[in-house]
Amino acid sequence: MPIDPYRFLDFATREIIKAWVSREARHPQPIPWTPMAKPLSECTVALVSTAGVARRDDRPFDQERERRDPWWSDPTHRLIPHGATERDVRLYHLHIDTRFGARDLDVVLPMRRLGELATAGYVGRAADTHYSIVGYQLRTEVLERETAPAMLADMKKRGVDAVVLIPA
Numbered sequence: 001m002p003i004d005p006y007r008f009l010d011f012a013t014r015e016i017i018k019a020w021v022s023r024e025a026r027h028p029q030p031i032p033w034t035p036m037a038k039p040l041s042e043c044t045v046a047l048v049s050t051a052g053v054a055r056r057d058d059r060p061f062d063q064e065r066e067r068r069d070p071w072w073s074d075p076t077h078r079l080i081p082h083g084a085t086e087r088d089v090r091l092y093h094l095h096i097d098t099r100f101g102a103r104d105l106d107v108v109l110p111m112r113r114l115g116e117l118a119t120a121g122y123v124g125r126a127a128d129t130h131y132s133i134v135g136y137q138l139r140t141e142v143l144e145r146e147t148a149p150a151m152l153a154d155m156k157k158r159g160v161d162a163v164v165l166i167p168a
Contacts, residue, residue, distance in 0.1 A: 003095075003096060003097045005095040005096075005136075006018070007094075008066070008067055008070050008094055009070045010070075013070055013071070017138070020138075036161075036162065037161065038161065040122065040123055040124070040162065041121055041122060041123065041124060042124045042161075043123055043124045043161035043162045044124055044125050044126075044127050044158075044159050044160050044161050044162070045114060045117075045118075045123045045124070045125070045126060045127060045160070045161070045162045045163070045164060046126075046127035046129065046130050046131065046155055046158075046160040046162075046163050046164075047109055047110065047111065047114060047127075047130040047131070047163070047164050047166055048130070048131045048132070048133070048151070048163055048164070048165050048166065049080075049108050049109040049130070049131070049132040049133075049166045049168065050132070050133055050134065050135025050165070050166065050167050050168045051091055051093050051096060051098070051101055051108035051109065051132065051134075051135070051166070051168035052074075052091055052092040052093035052098075052132060052133070052134040052135075052168070053078065053080055053089050053090075053091055053092075053101070053105075053108060053109050053132035054078040054080075054089060054090060054091075054092060054132065055078065055079075055080060055081075055084065055088055055089055056088060056089060056090055058078055058079075060090065060092050061074040061076070061078070061092035061093070061134050062074040063092055063094055066094055066136075067094070071138050071139065072138075072139065073134050073136045073137050073138065073139075074092075074134050075133070075134075075137060075139075075140075075142035075143045075146070075147050076133070076147060077131050077132060077133045077147050077150065077151050078131070078132045078133075079129050079130075079131060079154070080109060080111075080129070080130045080131065080132055081128065081129060081130075082111055082115075082126050082127060082128050082129065082130060083111065084105070084109075084111070085105060086102060086103065086104070086105045089105065089109075090102070091108065092134065093134055093135070093136065093168060094136070095135075095136045095168075096168045101168075108166060108168055109130060109132065109166060110166065111126065111130060114126045114164075123162075124161070127155075127158060127159075127160050128158065129154070129158055131151050131154075131155075133147065135167060135168050
C-alpha cells in the first residue's frame, strides 16, 4: 500500500512542500564529513533513527500539534536502550508506514544487525543507547541548535565513536 507523505497537508501547503523538495534535490548541500579517528572494528557505534521511535514508558513524539500545524514537527529526541524490542517501543511518525517498524524494529532501528556486526568484528561494539527523532522537519532550527548538540553531548558522555543515521 503506498503511503502519502503529504496526507495531513492542505493543497497549498502540499504544493509548496513538493516545490521545496524538488528545489532541494536540484541544489544539494555539501555533507559535513569527519574522518574516523580509529578503525571501525575498534569503535562503539550508535544508531540514530528518523522514524520517531520512543519507548512505551517514555513520552510520545507530539503528533497532535503536527496535525494542527503541518509546518511543525516534534524536534526532540528519545533514547532507546540497545536490545529494546518491538514490544518495548512505539513509532510516532505521520509520514511513514509505521506498521513495518512495529513488526520488525530492525527496519527503522537495526540494533540486532548492529549486534551481529559487532559479533563478527566489523565494529567494536554496539552502543548501550541509541537515539530517535522524527525525520519530518521543515523547520530545522531547534533540531540544529538544541536536539543535535544534546544528542552529541550524550553520545560523547557514553563513549560513542561513530554514528549511523537510519533514515525513515
